[in-house]
Structures are given as structure tokens and as C-alpha cells.
Amino acid sequence: MPILSFKDGKDIEVPSGKRLVLAIQDAGIDILHRCGGHAKCTTCRVTVLRGEPARMTQAEYERLEARGLLGEFRLSCQMLCEQDMTLVVANTVANSDVEDSGPRPAPEITPTPVWIDAPTKAAPSADG
Numbered sequence: 001m002p003i004l005s006f007k008d009g010k011d012i013e014v015p016s017g018k019r020l021v022l023a024i025q026d027a028g029i030d031i032l033h034r035c036g037g038h039a040k041c042t043t044c045r046v047t048v049l050r051g052e053p054a055r056m057t058q059a060e061y062e063r064l065e066a067r068g069l070l071g072e073f074r075l076s077c078q079m080l081c082e083q084d085m086t087l088v089v090a091n092t093v094a095n096s097d098v099e100d101s102g103p104r105p106a107p108e109i110t111p112t113p114v115w116i117d118a119p120t121k122a123a124p125s126a127d128g
């Protein structure tokens with residue numbers, strides 16, 4: 001079963017194939033999912049420090065691109081636990097002004113996933 005590691009040093013073992021946002025929340029880790037997991041709000045976004053999946057849903061791509069977040073974040077509601085990952089959760093009830101995390105996402109990815117290759121991250125500039 002995949003291991004999810006978090007910045008605070010917490011490691012959790014999660015069922016293979018589980019929707020990432022639910023795996024995080026069900027482990028007792030604070031994470032927002034304000035649109036209920038429909039790739040609309042981006043509050044479920046995470047930084048993937050290690051083990052980033054090579055594919056993403058078309059819905060995730062379009063939402064991240066529209067918000068200028070592509071290449072920086074991934075949407076945990078659009079991801080499955082298929083490998084070990086090290087993650088940083090961006091938005092929590094504790095660090096925001098909302099009263100709850102949002103409606104619980106369905107067990108399966110919504111909308112029905114259309115998988116595409118995730119864009120590769122830009123290499124650091126040589127003159128940067």
C-alpha cells in the first residue's frame with residue numbers, strides 16, 4: 001500500500017487507488033475541498049515534493065491552468081493513491097476563514113476522469 005508523507009513528518013499508509021483528498025482527510029489531516037471534489041475550487045491543492053504522478057485529469061489540467069497554478073500544485077481531488085508521495089497541503093480549515101472543509105467528495109474522481117500526461121515541470125533556468 002502506498003505511503004503518504006507530510007511536511008510535519010507524519011507518514012500514513014493508504015489503500016491503493018483511494019482518492020487522494022479522501023485518504024488525506026480520513027487520516028485526520030486538515031484539508032479543504034470546498035467544491036466537493038469537482039475540480040472547480042482548487043482549495044484541495046497540494047504541493048507534491050516527491051512521487052508526483054505522471055498523469056492528470058483533463059479537468060485538473062484545465063482548472064490549474066485557468067488559475068495560473070499549473071506546474072506548482074496538483075489537485076488532490078483529481079488524484080489517486082497509486083505510489084508513495086511526499087505532500088504539502090496548501091489550504092486547511094485552520095489556516096483559512098471557512099468553518100468546515102467542504103462537502104465530502106465522492107469515493108471516485110468527479111467529473112469522470114479523462115487522463116492526460118501531466119506537463120513536466122520547467123527545468124531551472126541556467127542563468128537564473
Ligand code: FES
Binds near residue numbers: 039040041042
Ligand atoms: S478542486 Fe475543489 S475539491 Fe478539488
